[in-house]
Amino acid sequence: MGTPSDVAPGANLALLRKERGLSQVQLARMANVSVSLLSKIEVGDRTLSPTVAAAFGKALGLSMAEVLGRARVEEVDEARLTALRSAVRDYDLPGRTPADEGAILDAVTAVRDARDAARVHHVLARLPGLLRSATTYAHAENTAAAWMTLAEVYSSVYWLAARHRWMDMAELAVTRQRWAVEQQPTPLGEAIAARDRAGAYLNGGDADGGLTIVDRAIARAESTLSGEDRAFAVGVLNLRGMTLAGRLDDKTEGAREAERHIASAERVADEWFSGGDANRHSMIFGPQNTATHVLATRLDLGRPREALAVAENLDTVLDGLPATRVxxxxxxxxxxxxxxxxxxxxxxxxxxxxxxxxxxxxxxxxxxxxxxxxxxxxxxxxxxxxxxxxxxxxxx
Known part of the structure; x- marks a missing residue:
């Protein structure tokens, strides 16, 4: 899973290079990146972007997340993380004590609110117990709604793991999330699960693979959903798609793919969510969140001035969005x-x-x-x- 890092990504890259006995010239050649850029990143004159981190990761046999550096867990959270790993492992072992539906739904709302507010410690504190209760509840009820509730909890597990670059847990969480929505198939749940699974590809540095997941999920959502559910599913998948496109090695291809997803997201947002962004199952889609993703994608494509042009009305764009997007x-x-x-x-x-x-x-x-x-x-x-x-x- 990688060693927790207290250093910034560029400094972590320098440590990884030196641990392997590589010179800057050798690593730059392996990653097809200029020696000048690598030198500037290591000394702190340039930021290490996710795209460049992915390139170095491929050269070193590491994920992008490992190059960026796994976040260290505070001592007070170590036991909570251990408990969460145990709950994820016991995905098919429901508890013997009946779960209280009202308490579970209240806890899901509390985690959703904490996630929106980016209160990371609160999310970690809540998730182990909630995951066990939601597992028991889903197995007992065996309804689409109950399994969708469990899938949303796994989505929050993925969110937490991705924020810390715990890639083993992130990948396991999206596998469990997909399993949950397949117990009583829910097309919207499948789309959200595919969105998170593509995110695991993104964090691993495999933008091509992630785009394959997104395009396949969009096609399925368009054939199985209708109305606002279809618009929401296609929209959130487009947001993931444009982000992945911005991380492609071939920036010409990346720009073409990004524009395809941007055009689709903007069209759906304007048609269905012109009154404001919708927040469903811990996902956000609408004109404002689309704009934040366009900004990030332009930047990842190496077009900072275009990104800043999107940000000219940033206060308006961010107004009302949760902290996790701001x-x-x-x-x-x-x-x-x-x-x-x-x-x-x-x-x-x-x-x-x-x-x-x-x-x-x-x-x-x-x-x-x-x-x-x-x-x-x-x-x-x-x-x-x-x-x-x-x-x-x-x-x-």
């Missing part, structure tokens, strides 16, 4: 500003991400990487960097 969008804008040389704007957006979701920012690879580069580029003491250093635990 913080990553601010971090993407911060990375785009760094790419065009605007350090002050990058710092302002990094600070805004910390304000919106401090628990997420602490473990988010982009937050740690943007901070590292800003600390490296600033040649004098900066009060805001000092404040963020204290919050993040990363030295200047």
């Amino acid at each position: 913080a990553p969008s601010r971090l993407n804008v911060a990375r785009a500003h760094l790419d065009v040389g605007d350090r002050e704007a990058a710092l302002a957006n990094l600070s805004a991400a910390w304000e919106a979701a401090p628990q997420m920012a602490r473990i988010h690879p982009t937050a740690r990487e943007v901070f590292r580069v800003l600390a490296s580029l600033h040649r004098r003491s900066n009060p805001e960097l000092l404040r963020l250093s204290a919050l993040s635990g990363m030295p200047l």
